[in-house]
Amino acid sequence: MTSHVLDLAGAGIGPFNLSLAAQLDSVPQLSVRFFERRPSFAWHPGMMLPGAEMQTSILKDLVTATNPTSRWSFLSYLVAHKRFYQFINAEYEAVPRKEFADYLGWVASGLASLRFGSRVREIHANDGFFSVTTDHGVIGARNLSVGIGKVPARPAWSEQLAKSMTFHSSEAAQRLGDVKAPRIAVIGGGQSGAEIVDALLDRNSTSTIHWISRRPNFEPLDATPFTNELFTPSYMERFHGLPEELRLTHTRRQVLASDGVSASTLKKLYRRLYERKLETPSAVDQGISLRPFRNVIAAVQDGSEVTLTTRNGFDDSMETLTIDLIVLATGYRFVLPDFLHSLENRIELNSVGEPALRSDFSLVWDGPDENRIFVLNAGRHSHGIAEPQLSLTAWRSAVIANSLLGHEHFDLGQLDPIIRWETQTSPSNYSSSVGLAAE
Ligand SMILES: Cc1cc2nc3c(=O)[nH]c(=O)nc-3n(C[C@H](O)[C@H](O)[C@H](O)COP(=O)(O)OP(=O)(O)OC[C@H]3O[C@@H](n4cnc5c(N)ncnc54)[C@H](O)[C@@H]3O)c2cc1C
Known part of the structure; x- marks a missing residue:
């Protein structure tokens, strides 16, 4: 030494x-x-x-x-x-x-x-x-x-799946270039999920993209002035002085102030989908199916396919989807x-x-x-x-x-x-x- x-x-x-x-x-x-x-x-x-x-x-x-x-x-x-x-x-x-x-x-x-x-x-x-x-x-x-x-946070249901069929958003730049799968699920309704969906749409391929989020809708980052007060030293000092139980409750409530999708990204995505509708009004899903309010509860791999089971909180029913590739935009821990x-x-x-x-x-x-x-x-x-x-x-x-x-x-x-x-x-x-x- x-x-x-x-x-x-x-x-x-x-x-x-x-x-x-x-x-x-x-x-x-x-x-x-x-x-x-x-x-x-x-x-x-x-x-x-x-x-x-x-x-x-x-x-x-x-x-x-x-x-x-x-x-x-x-x-x-x-x-x-x-x-x-x-x-x-x-x-x-x-x-x-x-x-x-x-x-x-x-x-x-x-x-x-x-x-x-x-x-x-x-x-x-x-x-x-x-x-x-x-x-x-x-x-x-x-x-x-x-x-x-x-470190990347991966949901427990994804642990058993073959590495070739799933990757975390932290690897997106390296992995997206090779993607040829016809059916792709992007899991996660935050900024990374939105950016990956946008990048997949850029490729103009014939893949169908299923964008799945637990949140009730694809929700924006709240960057308005009073919410931005949470991002000041004086708020942080006061927050730190609270009992732990209150801090945990407040943090859960404030999720969209830190983890929502930028308004510009949401607008860009919405306009892309709108333009697809203009071009081919009769197509059902326009190559993308938006599925908010879905909680993935199981993923079963059978050869080169995965069947995802999701609970839909909108009408409280179950859905299944067959997928060839899963991108986990599920955050970090x-x-x-x-x-x-x-x-x-x-x-x-x-x-x-x-x-x-x-x-x-x-x-x-x-x-x-x-x-x-x-x-x-x-x-x-x-x-x-x-x-x-x-x-x-x-x-x-x-x-x-x-x-x-x-x-x-x-x-x-x-x-x-x-x-x-x-x-x-x-x-x-x-x-x-x-x-x-x-x-
Ligand atoms: C895609 C993305 C975009 C983001 N954009 C924004 C944004 O616009 N605005 C915002 O406010 N926040 C943003 N964030 C959140 C946050 O600002 C970033 O995650 C930021 O990078 C955190 O910085 P960090 O230094 O803690 O960690 P990191 O950026 O992850 O850096 C940690 C470094 O430590 C190194 N390391 C790890 N272990 C060791 C070891 N044992 N020895 C030596 N080195 C080691 C790693 O190689 C790495 O380089 C973003 C997060 C992500 C994931």
Whole structure:
């Protein structure tokens, strides 16, 4: 092991740890290093489908919300690439995901604290620091930042099916090109499901696509102003202070604020179907059959076919469908990484099996307080639906930086929220500083 002990070692370089690295670039007194198993930066390459758009404003980039003069902002990227004026002239309602990924890659190529092609394999707690084993050796760090993303969530009924007949949306870009199946089911009514249906329609093939969703309809992302208040630091701070039972209930109710389909994607799909009707008014399904309110309850494979049984919540009846290929746009879930197994019994979990997170995004464990393990993208039930999204990335990174430094290096003061979320027992309770001091 090298003798120098870092202030922070990060596992994974997706947008979340990348934001932390970018924010810490302006804090030279901290020694930090981040490790990524991929040879170079890539942002969900399996879902980089043509025409895919961002669901978030470019102002909510890696740094701007708390560090607007950082050189790692999206605007700085535009200027560096001489596209500032043309970007404005393009008048995007939603920026292409490809461009945002290019921005992220540009930041990743400019930060000296990043190491690619280096998987974090093991972490052990020693007296006062962690030893972190990567593909390139062992290094000591007083704190950790786990930013390894989530793993594909596959429904139990899909586990028995042949790999050639089913794949998860995270592999879509690689797998969709080869698809020749005459009957395809896309399972999942969120943004990924919609983008995959759109990509399948692009191919202009003779396949029939069945788009199946548990939700009662193909429902839009609620991106209206009062809902967007859920994506503010002041809401997140208040949410974190609630009892767990309430947090879980609120999260379930808020699903369309984070997981609905962008209005632009829905409109585009609807217009495509309308145009198909114009061209061939007599065709029954126009090569696509939309099936919301369907819960898949069984999948039985017989040779090269799968029979799906679904319960239709609209008329409370059962349906069966014979399918040749199933695309699972069924989301992602957090799992504690293998490299933390040596600490597994020392980490407190919440009732849904995720690490219990303090307000500064560090997990609760029985080790010393000065050795913190920050976990990013595991806080949907502790910090709210904004936590797994980009919206508060820059702010969260600043919270973590302040926690590492032990003082308010980044000014995180907020205006009072527009909505009175909590009950006020007296006017003086209505203060903006719920506070992010270490518990
Ligand atoms: C297709 C898609 C589009 C999205 N679009 C939006 C959007 O428009 N707006 C929004 O707000 N949110 C969006 N999200 C949600 C969220 O912003 C992204 O999932 C984001 O990528 C999360 O960042 P992350 O850093 O936690 O994880 P990831 O991007 O998954 O990155 C994790 C990284 O960790 C690496 N890694 C894993 N294990 C190890 C290890 N042991 N050692 C080293 N490296 C490791 C992985 O290789 C990976 O590069 C989107 C999500 C998806 C799936």
